[in-house]
Amino acid sequence: MLANFLSILRVLLIPFLLHFIAQGPAAQFQTAFLLLIAGATDIGDGWVARRYDQVSRLGKILDPLADKIFLGGLLGGLVLWRDLPLWLLGMLLVRDLGIVLVGGLLLRSQGLVIAANRWGKYTTLCMGLTALSYVLEAPTSLRTGLGMAAAALVVVSSLSYAQFALRLLQRERT
DSSP: HHHHHHHHHEEEEEHHHHHHHHTGGGGHHHHHHHHHHHHHHHHHHHHHHHHHHOHHHHHHHHHHHHHHHHHHHHHHHHHHHHHHHHHHHHHHHHHHHHHHHHHHHHHHHHHHOOOOHHHHHHHHHHHHHHHHHHHOOOOHHHHHHHHHHHHHHHHHHHHHHHHHHHHHHHHOOO
């Protein structure tokens, strides 16, 4: 299915993206171009799945997992080579690890897939914009502002996912 291929393609872009990030400012436009391609695959996989009736259980797992792997790799490279704060990557990784662990538990116990919610999507978008600001060496005030907004969205989305998971787990007990 094309939708799932687009999700997988996003993950396959990571080594190329890291290569260009490591090149520094000389490759900032190549890096930005790959970020735009990754963003297009993220938008495109959902659109294709809905438009061509390719929505699947695998796709509901693969798309958000690809987002998590892609963002983790991207931010990891930016921490190493572009001075992105390590604490921001840490926040995202803790949230994503929690989502994956609880999601796995709910999949195994109830056969449910936790779909990305709007707060998760806003967080992904804001993290992408934050990453782009570091790639393009935007002014420090813009990078800091986007980083703080991304951090706030990580907290909000974490609480949103936790609330949803608790409701599902309580439903399982009754």
